[in-house]
Amino acid sequence: MNNIINLVFPVKGNTLYADHNHKLLGCLSQKIPQIHDLEGLAINTISGIPDKPGKISLTANSRLYLRLPVEAIALVYPLAGQTLTIGEYQIKLGNPELQTIKGVESLKARLVTIKGYTEPPSFLEAAYRQLQALEIQANIGIPANDEGNPKRLTLKINKPNRSYTIVGFSVVVSDLSEEDSIKLQIHGLGGKRRLGCGVFYPNIRVKKEYRGGKHHATEAIS
Secondary structure, eight states: OOOEEEEEEEEEOSEEESSOHHHHHHHHHHHOGGGGGOTTOEEOOOOOEEOSTTEEEOOTTOEEEEEEEGGGHHHHGGGTTOEEEETTEEEEEOOOEEEEOOOOSOEEEEEEOBTTBOSHHHHHHHHHHHHHHTTOOOEEEBOBOTTSSBOEEEEEEEOSSOEEEEEEEEEEEESOOHHHHHHHHHHOSSSOGGGTTTOEEEOOOBOOOBOOSSOOOOOBOO
């Protein structure tokens, strides 16, 4: 029985760093220390509209998605009404909505990172092997950016002793059965799920695609 759900907090604020995942995790961990080691937790990137370089503007539709076991709802629910300071910016979380995970034919992840695989062909093969390990039958691909190239993204990690950058790609997985779709949303691909990597959500809009080998998928606008 699937016990993983989405707890979705409305976000009020004006601006955030586009690359805010590491700072967001640190802030949430300060509020609720158990979050850092919560098994099954994934934290999706807060959405917004690209603004100045490296910044996003928040909208009425901006949300903080926490994917976690239903048993952990009571642990994280106190985030409702909290103000989070993320770098120089502040956001306030509203009352969350509980969403069950539903199977859809096509899923997308803003960023998937697999250690040691930073080029599109080898990355796709590594991601496909992970699908096979989960016994998921589907097509997988990397969306194209505005220039028609594979959509490569980075994630900056800033620690007191050192800073580094993780390289990954946006990913679309299509032709999923309902069971496999739910499985992929629960397990994800790659690592760093607390930093918003490998977190899959329904793929809505369709644009162009990047075909990198024999395992393909239609591209979505992320």
